[in-house]
Amino acid sequence: MRLVRFGEKGKEKPGLLDSQDIIRDLSGILSDIDASTFTPSSLAHLQDIDPSTLPAVEGNPRLGTPLRVTGKFLAIGLNYRDHAQEANLPIPSEPIVFMKANSCVTGPHDEIILPPDSKKTDWEVELGIVIGSEGAYLEKKDALAYVAGYVLVNDVSERAYQLERGGTWDKGKSCDSFGPIGPWFITKDEIGDVQNLSMWLEVNGVRRQTGNTATMIFDVPTIVAYISQFMRLYPGDIITTGTPPGVGMGIKPTPVFLEENDIVTLGIEKLGQQRQACVRYKG
Template structure:
């Protein structure tokens, strides 16, 4: 099942994508794609609805982030060995955790906004895991039962803010529109193996990243279990699981985004995104 949210920013409605590719309005069934709706019981209730009985939505409508009410946007750093190598860093002995501000979250095709003072805005295609049920101290064997589904995310990063300024990575990861999420939340049952999905990203039509989730150092089940030892995970929380090689930071010479660029990215079975790169209109 592919769930989504559509409409203007801040006023999105819940929807689903039916088998024909038509967006259907779920607002008469659920209030939003978040909270208890993400539990197994909540998702089963949506499955019992006949999509053909739901109103069709204009295919040109804006898609918002595919989940509502995200309390935490947790990122796993250096989770692909070849990406760690291109960054000049060792594979960490445990998952590296950092946070992205939830205010960075936006729709899958909303623009990448280069913030004031940025010269090193970079791209990162990543598999996002959406939590469906509160998870605390869960085992790796049970971890997947707490997952509602998966989505594409672009973990946009400002490398100077992230690496060259004092402090933690958060400020290089949290600028407005640095967290495109969607187009869909693909439910757990519809993804046979989250550790075997091809993923790609292009800039102006040129392939930059071409990888697979099979090369993750720490897989989804391990990451969910690991995080739950340190914090409760709640419905709607997003875990961004790392990126394969091909980011601008790792190139020689390094390459970064500029206004006028177009970024496209996708993950097998989870859809794709397209973003225009613009300067901050408030900058």
């Protein structure tokens, strides 16, 4: 099952994608797609619905993030060995965990807003995990049972804020628009092997990232179990899991970063594609 939210920003309606990729309006059944949607019982109820019984949405509406993010937006850094190498950073012995502010979340095709003084805004195609059940101190063997499904994430990052301004990474990861999510949420039963999904990203039509979730240092069960040792996980929490090589700061001999009017496109197998135009913040 694939869930979407469609409509103007701040006025999105819940929807379901049918087998023909037609959006079916769920607003007669749900008020929104939020944390309560991702519990096992709620997802089971939605999966029992025949999409053909729901109204088809006409036209090509804007897509918002496929869930209203009210819980935690967590992230894992340097989770691909060759990405750590291109960043000239040591291979982590444990997952590197940081936070992205909920206020950075945006739709999959909304603009990336470059901060006024930003000179090093970068891209990162990533697999996002959506939690479906509350849990803490989980064992790896049980961790997937707490996962509802997956989303595509662009972990947009301002590298100077992240690495040159002291403190934690969070301030380089949380600017407005730095968390495009979607186009859809997909339940884990439709993914198959989550550790074998191809992924890619292009800037202005030039391929920058090509990878596969098979090359993660820490796989999905390890990440979920690990984070649960430090904080309780709740339905609707999102964990974005790191990026393969090819980010702007790793380009040799001169790094390349996003500029106004650049176009970023990215995708992960079975999770759809995103497209973002870059604009400068104007107040």
